[in-house]
Amino acid sequence: MEEKEPQEDALQFNQRIDLTKLQEAVSQIKSELGKVIIGQQDMVELLIISILANGHSLIEGVPGVAKTVTAKLLAKTMNVDFSRIQFTPDLMPSDILGTSIFNVKTSEFEFKKGPLFSNIILIDEINRAPAKTQAALFEAMAERQITMDGTEYDMEPPFLVFATQNPVEQEGTYRLPEAQLDRFLFKINVQYPSLEEEIQILESKHEQKNTEVEDLIKAVLSAKQIAEYQNTIKEIIVEQNLLKYIAAIVDNTRSNANLYLGASPRASIAIMDASKALAAINGRDFITPDDIKKVAGPILGHRIILTPEREMEGLTANQVVKQIVESIEIPR
Template sequence: MEDNIINNFENRIDTSTLIQELNLLREGINKVVKGQHKTIDLLLTAILADGHVLLEGVPGVAKTLTAKTLAHMIEGHYSRIQFTPDLMPSDVLGTNVFNAATNSFEFRKGPVFGNVILTDEINRAPAKTQASLFEVMEERQITYDGQKYDMDEPFLVIGTQNPVEQEGTYPLPEAQLDRFLFKIDLGYPDEQDEYDVLMMHHQHEKPTNLITEEYKLNPAKLKEFRDLAKKVIVKDEIIDYILKLIRTTRATADFYLGASPRAGVALLNASKAWACLQGRDFVTPDDIAYVIKPVLRHRLIMTAEKEMEGENMDRLIDKVVHSVAVPR
């Protein structure tokens, strides 16, 4: 993302202040989280598109710090749930507790009630606990004992996974993976960023101390910006382009499971949010190309033959993109 985003929205409210504040927000997060610039851009895209994110990376690449920093920067309530084999659905959603004073049961909300919810090592909890997130991720509400409880906005679930250690894990079902807007693979920072991390710790400087008011985004402005992202123009030929990309994944012999209609909606919404972050009021094929891998890489299943060949999912997605004509 360019450092200076130009406001190109026409015949709409003045967004220059919003864009300036969003640039400050991104700058502030980058001060705390070193070497994850694209991850931060995709997280901001997800929160504008009202989508959830699955972060996959080895321990120590700042997955938890990134989620915590984002929550503080948008002045939201941060909640962390450590997923373990003995975690129960009530430990996530909440439960009824008897109140002796009123002689009745009252619902005590669980840690899922917040703005940025970190589900750490989400694949270490059994299926019944993972399933407890289905409703809340899709409908932004939970139903307990016949009563519905709505989530506050914004509501962002950030799940983390370790791609190396698989012992004692429960693979996420396809239905849950499909509810994540993005799957982001976190790599190691480059040499300069890693040097900065070492110096920060050598000088006993806590990363969270770098979170200052000047970089925070007011919740009201965030809501205004999210509403603006929904108004981004998508021409018919761009809609048709997204449709062809999604349907091509179902027709190719490389995939055992292609992308669902929800994947098409996710690609559309993510493209609109990313265009908005670029200061444009319309989606281009380049916007789709930027977000298509994190949108699709967890929704597709390659064939057994491709897995045995050691094929890479991102390369197969590139193959799909190159096989579909780009609209002019």
């Protein structure tokens, strides 16, 4: 009699957590985006994971590969407030946070909230703003609050930042500091479409004629549902040996000969949370080593720094992460 694989056996157990509605919601989001976005399945899936895991995402790619459009349309699938902020070299912190204005009638200063006070924030070309404006984002991204004139203002949930940057154009840009990069759950590298996908893009654009792409997308999620699904993700089961597997991967980055700087415990937590979200999307209430391996690259790639020697040799951070993941023994 043929023996069943352990994973097949596990899947035969009844789900301890009902993930039906969550899966349906994810399927609806993908379906809505599929009306406009051709290809880029990895980017779409990682952005959905970042929503479920309540994490921010940095999207990097050359101009014209639908970074901004995808983030904007993804926000459109959710019935929440949306703000798009174009970062420029002359942008000041008050331009995004808000400012205190003197009210003549009351003879008091009133705080007028800036565009950062929204649910989904799309920051276009984040690396164009100076350090002072970048720093203004730190507290908001990490603690989901900002402090102005000694008063703390909480961000309404969900509060998620999707930021884009161009990797090739360096003139007029400011490199994001490591402390800010660490605030992003994922750094998503967007590639060019394949030839077949590019033909589909042209055909789709030709057929749309005068139709605005945003009119094709409808909202399928409310803020309350997002909060419910984010809480569901926290209940996903993680076995002890998989926690050790995550810790071993991150610990290896700190002693790896190819790296000058390794990842922090924040990276370990990010891998665990993202793996839970990926498992839920796939209808499982438990994570597997494959979930961990799939999210490790986009989570660790921007949190580690190569040694100058390895950088000069042309080695990339993602290649090192791949080597590390493959070198750690998969728990059985």
